[in-house]
Amino acid sequence: MDKFYLQNVLVDPNRNQICHGENCELIEPKAMSLLCVLAKHPNQVLSQETLIESIWQNRVFSPSALQRLVALLRKAFKDDPKNARFIRTHAKRGYSLEVVPEYLEELTTEPNAQQNKLITLLLMSALVLLLVSTVIFQLFTKLNNSIFEISKTAPLTYSAYRESRGQLSFDAKKLLFMQQKNGEYKLVLKEIESEQSHILLSQTKPITFSWLSNSKIVSAYNKPESKALELKVFTIENNKVISEEQLPLPKDTRSIDQIHSTTSGITYFILTQGPANNTRVSLATFTATSDQVKILALLANDTLYHSLAASKNALFLTATQSQTIQQLFRFDLKSQTLSLLKDNLASIYHLVWHEKNQQLLFFDTLKAEGYAIDGDSLNHTREISSDLKPIKLHTEMPLTQAMLREDKLVATLFSQNIDIFSNAPHSFELNSKYEDYLASVSSDGQLMAFVSHKQGRPMLYLQQNDHHSIIFENKENAGFISRAIWSADNQMLAFAANGRAYIYDIGTQELKHLQSEFPLVRIDHWQQNPSQLVATTRQTNKSVILNTNTFESFSFEQQGMVIYKDTLQQVVWRDNHLENLARSKKWALEHSEIVHAFSLGSHILVHLRLENKNQLISLSPELQVNRKITLPAEAEFVSSGYFESSNDKLIYFYSHWLHEDADIVLSTISQ
Incomplete structure (x- = not known):
């Protein structure tokens, strides 16, 4: 038309x-x-x-x-x-x-022969100009816009324990890092040119810290007797703490994350206040000349902040909102305003600011990829994907928790072996040398779908008895495949990868792709209506209903993750609580963290992490507690379950990190 x-x-x-x-x-x-x-x-x-x-x-x-x-x-x-x-x-x-x-009428007259010759000459001239322009552009690009390259990594730590969060001192002569050993977390200092290390403090919770100068560090510290949180400045001399000073924190501060100090003496961090079911998350700061902590901005409560980087004029943060949406924020230090630059990042990234080149570096935490973007591009647009320039990495493992001092890049390399276990020995279990996780078992307990890294990238498998088959090969090398969701009759399963939804038919072994107007992150729930799926998109507060028959999609506004939906009520998970929207009823357990929540028929299962134990809670859609189960200490993530038909016993499946190692490495960055 x-x-x-x-x-x-x-x-x-x-x-x-x-x-x-x-x-x-x-x-x-x-x-x-x-x-x-x-x-x-x-x-x-x-x-x-x-x-x-x-x-x-x-x-x-x-x-x-x-x-x-x-x-x-x-x-x-x-x-x-x-x-x-x-x-x-x-x-x-x-x-x-x-x-x-x-x-508007379109011109349809036929050109005559003379016009044809003129058009041909013009096209040839344009082609020549295009070729010349392309050559000039490529030469200019090579001279002025070359891609960063990260050298091969050299280990700075190599013990049998987990060593992470490496921080180089401002003169790049000392390394500060956290060591996890036998349930304890130690803050360790090591000189780069020496093999000796020195323990500065020890506690039972992860430690957040940063250099303030070459002789001072700031760290969040939990007192052993009361476990109260403190923010302390330690003065270091001869690799020992010679004095400490406590900084006053805002009332009800519960945790401190992402501490980042600059060469100008300003420190930024993220703090959480209040109880678990009513938290306030803030961006805060203090200076070397003042002992007062100042709140810069309030942040979203239902968001997990992964990384914080600072330029002279702005702060940059990556975050996951509502367990789903990967976001990039910019806080302008002059106007004191927080803006969302992008709300559909392809992965979880750790950020590094490259002062010399005025560029922000992104390091993918799920696969060995990195990108750079000019600082000017971050001031005026949310469509930054086209401005990202790839960084050449000489490693097959992701570089996480990266930080930069001049041309020296320090990062953490994680290696792990994840396996799937159950509370019933006769049920499916996977104990291999690969990463196997996100188990999803059919309601009759006969089939299990799971994600595995057997081929060096996440792929979706189906297990029946002792036989494994590949459902989704992931040829596009997506960093994440969502947990599979089963249909009520156990004949189909649905999952999301690369922003798309897929349906797999068990009988025909056919894989179909469902269309959606928005890129998808995961499939949340398969409704009682067998033709309708609920999925979460990469757009903030946006979900979709997918029709498996017509392949149509319908989007709707929704805060949080839909974990149960029928014709009368809808239950969502957000801000560390569950909410039945039809009844305006909320459910949360004080002093606990919701690790995972999902529906199992007309039941809602919630994996809770408490102070000294894990629990699995079974709720009705009306958010009434039906049963409580104490989980094994090694159950890091309960992903699926089913009820035995003979005795109504709940069989649950969880991921267990059998072997984890983390080491800090050093590289150089160049162009």
Whole structure:
């Protein structure tokens, strides 16, 4: 269909665009189809039935789906439904377009022979100019925009214990790191040119710390007797603590994360206040000349912050919102404002600011990849993907917890062996030398889907008896495959990878791809309606319902993760609590952390981590507690379960990290 104007608004059906001057907005194809149908019959009332049939053609859709498209069009036209200028609602009758379209006629005359020669000459000239421009651009790019390269890593630590969070002193002569040994966490100091290490402090919780100068460090510290949290500054001399000073913290501070100190004497960190079911997360700071902690900005409660980097003018943070959406934030130090740069990062990244080049470096925590982006590109756009430049890494393992001093890059290399276990010895168990996790067992206990790194990348497998088969090969090398969700009849399972949803048919062994208007992170719930799935997207507070028969998708606003949904009620997991939206009822256990929550038929299972134990809680959709089970100490993540038909016993499956190692390595960064 040709372009047309509605008053002064340009509509381009071929590109699904509505333009107000130079500002063009993309709309859904279905919304554009609705507009084109209305445009063919201006000033005529078209019934809902006529419009639904024209758009969805022999498929049954509710009036609410049509109303959603109308709302999208009104938003694009900036049209007020109470005083409509474009699309008018006629109660119990339908809709009408109140403006007559003005179509743009396309030139269709044939060029003559002389015109053909002229066109040919112009095309040849343009081709020559294009080739010359390409060569110049490539030369300029090589000279001025070369890709970073990270040298081969050299170990700084190599014991049998887990050593991580390495921090070089400002003169790059000393290394500060955390060592995990027999349930204790030690803050260790080591000179780069020496093999000796020195323990500065020890506690039973992970330690967050940073250098303040070459002789001072700041660290979060839990007092052994009361376990109260303190923020302390330690002065170091001859590799020993010679004095300490306690900094006053805001009231009810529960944890401190991501401490980052700059060469200018300013320290930034993230602190959490209040009880687990009513937390406040803040970005805070203090300076070397002041002992006062200042709150810079309040952060979202349902968000886990992974990394903090600082330039002279801004702070950058990566985070996971609602256990799903990978985000990048920028805090402007001058205006004291926090802005979301991107809310659909492809992975979890650790950040490093490269002061010399004024670039932000991203290191993927799931696979051996890194990227750089110019600081200027982070000031004005959320579409940063096209500006990312790959970093060449000489390692097959991800570089995590990276930090930079001049050209010296310190990072942590993690290696682990994860296996799947159960509380029933006769049930499926996987004990291999590979990473096997995210077990998902059918409701009859006969089949198990799981993710494994047998081929060096995550792949989805299906186990029946002792036989393994590959469901999803992951040829695009996605860093993450979501937990598989089973249909009620155990004949199909669904999962997400590379932003797409997939359905696997057990009987036909056929893998199908479901369309969605938004990139997906995971499948949350397979509803009682066997043709409808609920999935979480990479967009903030956006979920979708996927129809497995029509392959249509419908998006809706939703904070948190949908873990149960039927015709009467919906239960979501957010902010460390569960909430039944229909009943406006919340459920949480004080002094606990929700590790995982999922539905099992009409039951909701919640894996809770308490101070000294793990529990598995079974709830009804009304959030009434049915049973409590104390989990083994090694149960790090309960991912699935089923009820035995004979005695209603709950059989659950969990991941156990049998062997973990972490070492700190040193590299150099160059162009």
